[in-house]
Amino acid sequence: MALAVKIELFRRGCFDFITTRDGVKHEKQDEALRILTDGDHVEILYGGAAGGAKSWTGAVWLLFMCLCYPGTKWFVGRAELKRITQSTFLTFKRVCTMYGVPDELWNFNGQLNYIQFYNGSRIDFLDLQYKPSDPLYERYGSIEFTGGWIEEGGEVNFGAYDTLKTRVGRCLNEEYGLKRKLFITCNPKKNWMYDIFYKPYTTGALNARMYYIACLVQENPFIDPDYIEGLKTTSDKVKFERLFKGNWEYDDNPNALCSHDAICAIFGNKLAIRTGKHYITGDVARFGADYARLAVWDGWCIIEKVCFPVSKTTDIQTWIIAKQKKYRIPNYRCIVDEDGVGGGVVDNCDIQGFVNNSTPFAGENYQNLQTQCGYKLAEHINANEVGVAEDVMSQSEREEIVRELEQLQTWKADSDGKLKLKPKEEIKEDIGHSPDWRDMFLMRSWFDYNEYDIPDNIERVLGLT
Ligand SMILES: Nc1ncnc2c1ncn2[C@@H]1O[C@H](COP(=O)(O)OP(=O)(O)OP(=O)(O)O)[C@@H](O)[C@H]1O
Numbered sequence: 001m002a003l004a005v006k007i008e009l010f011r012r013g014c015f016d017f018i019t020t021r022d023g024v025k026h027e028k029q030d031e032a033l034r035i036l037t038d039g040d041h042v043e044i045l046y047g048g049a050a051g052g053a054k055s056w057t058g059a060v061w062l063l064f065m066c067l068c069y070p071g072t073k074w075f076v077g078r079a080e081l082k083r084i085t086q087s088t089f090l091t092f093k094r095v096c097t098m099y100g101v102p103d104e105l106w107n108f109n110g111q112l113n114y115i116q117f118y119n120g121s122r123i124d125f126l127d128l129q130y131k132p133s134d135p136l137y138e139r140y141g142s143i144e145f146t147g148g149w150i151e152e153g154g155e156v157n158f159g160a161y162d163t164l165k166t167r168v169g170r171c172l173n174e175e176y177g178l179k180r181k182l183f184i185t186c187n188p189k190k191n192w193m194y195d196i197f198y199k200p201y202t203t204g205a206l207n208a209r210m211y212y213i214a215c216l217v218q219e220n221p222f223i224d225p226d227y228i229e230g231l232k233t234t235s236d237k238v239k240f241e242r243l244f245k246g247n248w249e250y251d252d253n254p255n256a257l258c259s260h261d262a263i264c265a266i267f268g269n270k271l272a273i274r275t276g277k278h279y280i281t282g283d284v285a286r287f288g289a290d291y292a293r294l295a296v297w298d299g300w301c302i303i304e305k306v307c308f309p310v311s312k313t314t315d316i317q318t319w320i321i322a323k324q325k326k327y328r329i330p331n332y333r334c335i336v337d338e339d340g341v342g343g344g345v346v347d348n349c350d351i352q353g354f355v356n357n358s359t360p361f362a363g364e365n366y367q368n369l370q371t372q373c374g375y376k377l378a379e380h381i382n383a384n385e386v387g388v389a390e391d392v393m394s395q396s397e398r399e400e401i402v403r404e405l406e407q408l409q410t411w412k413a414d415s416d417g418k419l420k421l422k423p424k425e426e427i428k429e430d431i432g433h434s435p436d437w438r439d440m441f442l443m444r445s446w447f448d449y450n451e452y453d454i455p456d457n458i459e460r461v462l463g464l465t
């Protein structure tokens with residue numbers, strides 16, 4: 001089939017020459033190309049597993065859009081520019097060969113990183129690395145594209161997505177009647193893609209402008225069987241869940257202190273340690289922005305909780321005192337964070353105050369108290385000691401808690417060699433809010449170092465008998 005015919009077929013929305021071979025159609029790829037060329041959808045997330053033809057689909061879309069619509073301007077962006085030139089560009093060249101697009105029709109400028117077509121169309125390669133000097137990606141804030149593709153969205157910062165989606169639909173779209181399009185390909189990753197696409201998709205709440213196509217490797221009829229075999233036989237459970245089964249709940253973070261499974265197991269945990277001794281821990285919101293979260297623990301099991309959207313210290317105090325009476329919890333077994341608003345609660349209730357940045361207990365080698373308690377909490381979770389009684393948390397609260405506890409991650413140690421946790425600013429960047437639940441949980445570990453129990457044999461201990 002002559003190239004001109006293929007271009008015309010593509011323009012008319014007939015993708016069989018791409019997606020069908022020997023009578024077998026790659027249904028998902030076909031669907032993706034249809035959505036990528038329709039007049040309704042703006043943002044399309046494709047993939048969610050390995051080997052589903054993400055790169056091929058992106059490359060073939062850009063190639064044919066450039067050929068169909070002279071003078072249009074596109075981009076392909078990744079966290080690392082050299083991965084575009086080393087990997088995505090290779091796919092692009094294979095795609096050109098496959099569909100008989102001769103080299104003379106385009107030119108690669110390796111200095112400025114773009115592909116120029118004979119007909120004036122062009123594809124820019126964008127470096128989407130996060131730069132602290134340019135957190136909002138203002139370097140791309142004034143460039144005008146027809147449409148574009150973010151490859152491997154799991155590596156790309158929210159700011160890049162947020163800026164680039166405003167840069168499409170600005171080059172000849174009206175003239176050609178082309179809807180603005182942002183194509184994103186990815187493996188599962190709990191970042192902005194999870195919040196903006198995947199989660200709303202699972203609950204049927206995805207915005208009508210947006211589209212998610214999940215494609216597993218088994219759904220790609222063009223895949224080399226060895227590729228599937230390699231994935232299937234991986235002994236790495238997280239890799240298997242994410243890349244083979246397309247499970248978004250597993251994050252591939254080698255720094256995580258607790259596995260996804262261990263965290264999920266806290267809900268209704270039969271093994272949770274209950275001692276009959278009760279505690280109250282609470283993360284009190286700073287100044288209205290976050291939630292105040294408080295819980296009553298029986299040993300290591302949460303049996304009651306409350307959330308206040310705005311910190312009203314009087315409400316919090318009333319709640320604490322009521323629970324102290326109900327469960328007979330002495331002041332010294334109650335703790336809330338003492339930074340900010342919490343300080344007032346600590347004073348008024350005469351309970352313990354948790355100071356995040358204070359020195360760790362027992363001379364242990366942590367950056368600060370909060371870090372120490374975070375690590376301790378992770379140990380208790382991994383030992384299956386932590387629990388949340390049934391019916392204490394709603395489904396959405398469970399999901400929030402899982403996400404926040406997954407943020408218990410080691411962080412690069414400084415030259416002082418002290419153990420660190422992933423910093424709060426980084427966590428906020430990834431999950432979009434402050435990890436209030438996590439803080440409420442980790443304060444429970446404070447009592448690992450501060451049990452004020454008076455033993456029955458106190459007199460002997462003190463040498464009085
Ligand atoms: N329409 C097609 N025609 C022929 N081969 C195709 C087509 N679509 C995909 N393939 C083949 O399927 C294989 C996987 O495609 P691709 O590399 O695009 O997948 P991917 O989802 O990007 O994979 P990874 O997760 O490894 O990045 C490749 O070998 C590619 O050549």
Ligand SMILES: [Mg+2]
Pocket residue numbers: 054055056
């Ligand atoms: Mg790929």
